[in-house]
Amino acid sequence: MFTVARDFSFSYGHRLYRYEGKCRRLHGHNAEVRVEIAVDKLNEQDMALDFASLKETVGKWIDEQLDHRVFLAKDDPLAQTLLDAGEPVVVVDGNPTAERLAALIYDYVRSRGLNVARVDFWETKNCRATYFEQ
């Protein structure tokens, strides 16, 4: 088994709905994301996956769909308000926690046919959530 990983970064806003801590208020983060791909065998170039293709598929999607967006729970009333104002809100099932955002990215990478092993998501440099399947 081989794994390769590529790191990405993006900025986003969110708030946690039905939450009592200070993250209930709308605020932003500069996220760091590590996408790890696993393969059993190397390709003809002795690569698990070309890093450039990971940048092209996942990096492009992050830049175009996640960067500088606001992530809100689908039942958060602020979501519709911002959508009505023309803001590109990313609506999330459940709260837009680091855990949920790691899973959202994992699901996208898998949907692209890549054998994603795990996604690590740093909300801050000291706080990381990871999503993987067993």
Ligand SMILES: [Zn+2]
């Ligand atoms: Zn936060």
